[in-house]
Amino acid sequence: MFAAVAALLGAVLMVLDSAAAGADPVGAGSYSTTAPGPAPSGCADLSTDPRHWVTADAPSGAVPTNDWWSSILWKRTNCAYGEPLFAQPLGFRAQSAGLGVSYSTKPTISGGAKGVGEYHFAYQEDFVVGVAGLAAPEVKVDDWSDWTVSPYLGDGTHTLRATIGSGLPFAYFRATGGDAQIRTAAGPVDVWSASGSMIGYTVDGHDYVAFAPKGATWSVSGSTLTSSLAGKDYFSVAVLPTTPSTSAADREALAAEYAEYAYAEVTGTAVSYRYDEADSTVTTTYRFTTTALEGSANGTVAALMPHQWRHLSDGSPLPQSYVSSRGPLKVLCGVTSFSTSMVFHGVLPEVPAVADSAGADAATLQAYLNAEQADPARQVSDDTYWTGKGLGRAARLAEIADQTGNAEVRDAALSVIRSRLTDWFTASPGETGHLFAYDGKWGTLIGYPASYGSDQELNDHHFHYGYFIAAAATLARFDPVWADADHYGGMVDLLIRDADNYDRADKRFPYLRDFDIYAGHDWASGHGSFAAGNNQESSSEGMNFDNALIQWGTATGNKAVRDAGVYLYTTQAAAIEDYWFDAHDQVYPSGFPHKEVGMVWSNGGAYSTWFSSAPEQIQGINLLPVTGGHLYLGDDPAYVRANYREMLDQAGRNRPGIWPDIWYEYLALGDGDAALADFRADSSLTSEEGESKAHTFHWIRNLAALGTVDTTVTADSPLTAVFVKNGARTYVAANTTGEDATVRFSDGTTVQAPAGRTVTAGAHIWSGGSAPGNTGSTPTPTPTPTPTPTGTPTPPATPTPTPTPTSSGSTGSSPTLYPSADGTLTGTAGPAGRATVASADGVNHDGSPYKPVTFTASGLDLTYAGGTTRFDLSVDAGQAVADGVQIQVSYDCLGSGKWDRVETYRYFATDPLPGWEHYTDAAGLLSASGAPCDLRNGTVQAKVWNALGNAPSTLGTGDLSALRLPYT
Known part of the structure; x- marks a missing residue:
């Protein structure tokens, strides 16, 4: 296997930027060196010189695309300055006089509770940072790193170079040819602090601090701040995480804390990741490189996005946070790096056929499969996207047919995959279609015929190529020779590297082109040239690409590709949970009426798509294709059911009228029995173009048997x-x-x-x-x-009963206790009941029981068996927002009235949707005191309370909740 991997790497590291027309080989495959169709295009001569707006000092190699700042490099609309850039928390707009700065905290929401609607934190300029006399005719890009960019403005006499980045409250500037200037958008400057080189000022309710070099001062004249910078060329500006209600003392304290890092200029950023197979975790480290212009500080200030701070493994954020289109940003001060730790829950080639072995349903499935034998792909168009969709369809059929022993359909599907991939992976001189062409100037591999701007705009490469790679992974299982380096494995690897190059040393393609490292998700547009920044609607097709890397890397033994796929998949699943689904109800602004957006924009989200206003497709575009790599959609079954209900409500139907198969498959992740009933009642449905009835029925029937994730x-x-x-x-x-x-x-x-x-x-x-x-x-x-x-x-399952603890000795197995309405913990599950958990009254009681519901068991004789307490509590906050239920379990070894062991678990943030949720020990320990002990006439007590929130919650009692003790 190692030899095969080495051969693969050798094959793909061939020089691709051949000037000669024709085709360059990669194993048995090849790509064209001359595009048979349109190439990337834009203003001026971008089609032939993508570095037109790149300075001579910028990094070499392929230029990045599909980023939050792409519009200032790849100009298509504003040919001088590009479009506004949204970096979170700050926004920027290049212009003749300098770089405009916006901290947008007031969203604009359009549309009502029904139909298309969107929210945006639009660019609203607070001030322009510039140089006195600057009149730059255009903006160029002087540098970039994983999540920063350095715009450059110059007019031959004056220059302004900035460094801005995602999650950076600071913007760093270098100025020559005149005094540094900050000109506010309206009215005189409201200064609240002036101390030598530091000045604090407020614009439109937002507090900023500007830092000139030591020895310099700022002067104020009307709406303009000016500094000579004491003959130096650097300064910085930071926005503070304050609100109009922040006290003057707290504002000054924050300004002083930020001042420690004002001269540690960020000069680079880089991500690294590690997949630990043993415990199935992905550790991601975000590093900052800084240059100390004054003093010795080497840290900076970082504003973390929700998908980062939810999984933060080091550092303690400030109590203040920034407002953003991605929800609250929590702040770390003085960091050179921070890390997150996320659990990878696994993927499958397909759900297993546990319910398809016999009976009428087995016969139904085989009939559906046999109907596909003549044309497993059913391709509706000849371009890269629809070819990919057809390949994905055939791959699903191959997997199901193989599981159920239908060799004829399996081999027919594999034959289609093999022939079409081989065709596309082989380019001949003069050929005009069914090939890939490498553009060495842009550093990209484009498939022709292209579609949806995948050629002229480099849109959607991860969408299109993900289907190709996933189908190749299925084929690799059955035909490993086809997939090796001497045959077509090298071409698959080129598609991977084009969309998301995982190898920093490979300069032919930008590193992780489509993936925004800091935002944690893909961007679909190559140029991002929109007033709202970049965008992406089909997050699930982005996950299809990530899953494809895991499947291909595993099947071929390429751990570098596999681990890149696991990193992308795990990170993006967390981002989707927050930004497309707002599963924690903390991202969308108050007043936005939907549970999901069809599209995420840099500065907001939209309940819409590029192609349809139908709710089934607005919400459904983030569900397809349905594969074993999309089980993340079922991580929260309650959300699945709620999202399904919203779609029906928006559509005004009892069943989905468009893409019903996609929706029944999605519903199966939350309620397989209901999905199966709906499918049986609607089995004459028309399949979505990438689906088949065979796969739909297989998926739903087996999830009805398996249950939820x-x-x-x-x-x-x-x-x-x-x-x-x-x-x-x-x-x-x-x-x-x-x-x-x-x-x-x-x-x-x-x-x-x-x-x-x-x-x-x-x-x-x-x-x-x-x-x-x-x-x-x-x-x-x-x-x-x-x-x-x-x-x-x-509904919540009855926990498995165990022998009742008694005072006469060991029960012989780990005892399970059930909370009863009378406040006791008993060894027998009683009838289902409910207990009210009081409101936290708007105060944070994390770790400290507040008005708890208490349950007690006494007279226990049990022997500690090792391990930890397990629990499964049914909880419901109804429609209340921001409640957090918490449990504390205490052990009194001898019934003396003194707690010898106290375990407090992290709280569980309930959703604002009626229906039981499960709070389990998977939340993890918050704290523990004392050592585990044997119980001799001992006592166990459980306290349940709301650590957060302004409303009461409900706890299920009787057979709805259980506490499992680590005892025999």
């Missing part, structure tokens, strides 16, 4: 998933390699995964699939005993 358990292999239904877990492990594997799940379950098989254990024991070349008897997985299940069943 259980995110509390992970595995040490990337191709895994865990499902739970009625309290019983099913563990799924897919092995797409040629060697047998043992997969270990985090709760201790072990599954033997033979080469080329998908196996399940637990509630369903099943094995299927024959790739690569394994056609013998079906092996049986060897699971370990299934632990007491947790998860999110609907």
Whole structure:
């Protein structure tokens, strides 16, 4: 395998920028060196010189595209200054006199509760930073790094160079040819602090501080601040995370704290990531390089976006936060880096066929499959996008047919994939279609025929190529020779590198072209030349690309590609949860009436798409394609059900009228039984272009059997998933390699995964699939005993009963206690009931019980068995926003009235949707005191309270909640 990887790398590192017309080989494949169709275009001579607006000092190699700042380099509308740039928290607009600055805190919301609507934190200029006398005819780009850019303005006499970046409250400037100037948009400058080189001022309710070199001063004249900079050329400006209600003392304190880092100019940023297979986590580190212009400080101030601060693994944010179109930004001061830790929950080639083995449903599935044998791809157009959609359709059919033993349909689908990929991956001189062409000036690989601006605007490469790569991953399982470096593996790798080059040393393509490293998600537009910045609507097609990298990298043994896919997938799933779905109800501004946006813009979001105003498609564009790599959509089954209900409400229907198959498949992630019933009632539906009835029925029927995704358990292999239904877990492990594997799940379950098989254990024991070349008897997985299940069943499942603890000795197994309406914890699950958890009264009570609901068990004789307390509480905040339920479990070893062990768990942020949610021990310990102890006539007490919020919540009692003790 190592030899194959080395050969692959050798093949793809061939020099691509050949000047000669024709085709350059990559293994058995090839690409054209002459585009048979349109190339990227824009103002001036960009089509032939993409570095037209790049200075001589800028980095060499391929120019970045698809970024938040692309419009100042790739000009298409404003050919002098580009469009506004939204960096969070600040916005910027280049202009003749300098660089305009905006801190937009007041959103504009259009549309009502029904139909198309959007919100934007539009660019609203507070002031312009410039140089006295500057009259720059255009803006150029002098430097860039992973999430910063340096715009350059000059007129031959005066120059202004800025460094701005995502998450930077500071903007750093270099000025020559005149005094530094800050000119406010309206009225005289409102100065609230002036102390030598530092001046604090307010514009439109926003507090800023400007820092000149030591020894310099600022003068104020009307609407203009001016400084000679004491003969030096540097200064910085920062926006403070204050509000109009911030006290003068707190504002001054923040200004003083920021002043410590005002002269540590950020000169570079870089991300690094690590996928730890053993505990299935992705650790991402964001690093800042700074140059100390004065003093010795080397840290800076960073404003973290929600998907970052939710998973922050180091640092303590300030209590203040910034307003942004991405929700509240939390602030770290004095950092040279910060890290996040995210759990990767795994992906699958396809959901397993646990319910398709016999009976009428098995016959129905085979009939659906057989109907596809003649044309598995059903391609509707010949361009890269629709070719990709057809390939994706065929790949799903191949996976299902293989699982269920339908070799004829499987081989027909694989044949289509092989022939079409081989055709596209082979370019001949003079050929005009079904090929890829490398443009060495732009550093991009373009497929022809192109579509949706994938050629002239470099739009959507990750969308289009993700389908190609995913289909190639399926083919690689069955035909590893086709996928090796000597054949077509090198062409697949080029598609990966074009859309999201994972190798910094490879200068032929920009690093992670389509992925905004700081924002945590892709941008679809190559140039981003819009007043609202860049945009993306189909987040799920971006995830299709990320999943494709995981599948391809795993099947071919390329860990660099696999790990890049895991990083992109895990990060983007977190970003989608916040910015497309606002699952925590903290991102969309108050007054925006939707639970999802079809499109994310740099400065907002829109309940709309580029192609449709139908709610089924506005919301549905973020659901397709439905694959085993899209299980993240089911991480919160309650949200799935709520999102489905909103779509129906918006459409004014009882069932979806457009893309019903996509919606039933999505609903199956939240309620498989309901989705199956809807499909059976609507089985004559017309499939979405990338779907088939065979896949739709397979997906829904099997999820109805498997249940919902259980995110509390992970595995040490990337191709895994865990499902739970009625309290019983099913563990799924897919092995797409040629060697047998043992997969270990985090709760201790072990599954033997033979080469080329998908196996399940637990509630369903099943094995299927024959790739690569394994056609013998079906092996049986060897699971370990299934632990007491947790998860999110609907309605809440009755926890598995265990023997009742008594005062006479050990129960012989880990006891489970159930909260009762009378305030006791009992060993027998009583009838379902409800207890009211009082409001936190708007005060933060994190870690400190406040008006708790208390449940107690006494007279217990139990022996500590190791491990930790487990719990599964059904909680509901109704429509209340920002409640956070918390539990504390205390142990009194001898019934003496003194708590020997106290465990406080992190609170659970409930959603504002009626219906039970599950608060489990997966939230993690907040604190623990004392050592675990044996109980002799001991007492256990559980306190449940609201750590946050202004409204009461409800706790399910009886068989709705359970506390599992680490005792025998």
